[in-house]
Amino acid sequence: MIEHAATFGLGCLTLALALNLWRLIRGPSVGDRIIALDTMVINVLAIIVLIGIANANDTYFEAGLLLAMVGFVGTVAYCKFVLRGDIVE
Amino acid sequence: MTGLGFIAELATSFMIVLGASFALIGSWGLVRLPSLMERLHGPTKASTLGLGGILVGSVMFFQLDKGVWSAHELLISIFLFITAPIAANMIAKVQLHILRDRKAGTLVGPAGEPPHPPGAQDWATYEAPHLGTPTSTSQE
Numbered sequence: 001m002i003e004h005a006a007t008f009g010l011g012c013l014t015l016a017l018a019l020n021l022w023r024l025i026r027g028p029s030v031g032d033r034i035i036a037l038d039t040m041v042i043n044v045l046a047i048i049v050l051i052g053i054a055n056a057n058d059t060y061f062e063a064g065l066l067l068a069m070v071g072f073v074g075t076v077a078y079c080k081f082v083l084r085g086d087i088v089e
Numbered sequence: 090m091t092g093l094g095f096i097a098e099l100a101t102s103f104m105i106v107l108g109a110s111f112a113l114i115g116s117w118g119l120v121r122l123p124s125l126m127e128r129l130h131g132p133t134k135a136s137t138l139g140l141g142g143i144l145v146g147s148v149m150f151f152q153l154d155k156g157v158w159s160a161h162e163l164l165i166s167i168f169l170f171i172t173a174p175i176a177a178n179m180i181a182k183v184q185l186h187i188l189r190d191r192k193a194g195t196l197v198g199p200a201g202e203p204p205h206p207p208g209a210q211d212w213a214t215y216e217a218p219h220l221g222t223p224t225s226t227s228q229e
Contacts, residue, residue: 001098001099001102002098002101002102002105002150004102005101005102005103005105005106006105008105008106008109009105009106009108009109009143010109012109012110012112012113013109013112013113015113015116016112016113016115016116016117016136017116019116019117019119019120020116020119022120023119023120023128029125029184029187030183030187031125031180031183031184031187032125032128034180034183035119035125035128035129035132035180036119038132038176038180039115039116039119039131039132039136042112042132042136042137042140042169042173043112043116043136045140045165045169046108046109046112046139046140046143049140049143049144049147049162049165050105050109050143052147053105053146053147053150056150056154056155058151058157058159058161061159061161061162061165062161064161064165065161065164065165065168068165068168068169068172069168072168072172072175072176075176075179075180076175076176076179079176079179079180079182079183080179082183082186082187083179083182083183083186
């Protein structure tokens, strides 16, 4: 049953990534692109966790944790750059 | 499957399906809603909740299938639940500044522009540091 649930989840998350990509390309403002990237990071994180469940492997979570941190720092850095024109002041 | 009981398997599958559905709904809201301030609601709430559901399913899977208590997933979910509102706040600030500058291509939503705060002061994000700003933001 879990295999089928994981397959369904991977399908859902792939569709979600496609929707995010549409918003990333379409725009219209900078904020839309930032939030599309942020959501893509969250969805990829969910995909990594699901692959870890499907393979019954514990090692994927380190990658997930690293991606969570890098994604947050990336979002804040992008926002800071738009707000202040500089990242490290 | 391996040594999982039926109920445990059902509960884990339910959490995975629920989480993935919430993530999909959040991304659908990102596409569907009319302006950025509305679009913020989809990913910051639904997608974060969806990832939380998948992580709970993962904790249950490794606990029930392998008998291993792993705290990595809880670490990820705590970190995400702390950082998602901060990221949303930064994006909302970007949108406020863009609205004030009237850059091309921005769309004011059905709710209109945010109201002016009561009193003579403006929103803090527009103001330059002055006397009385906390030192962590006023120096340099």
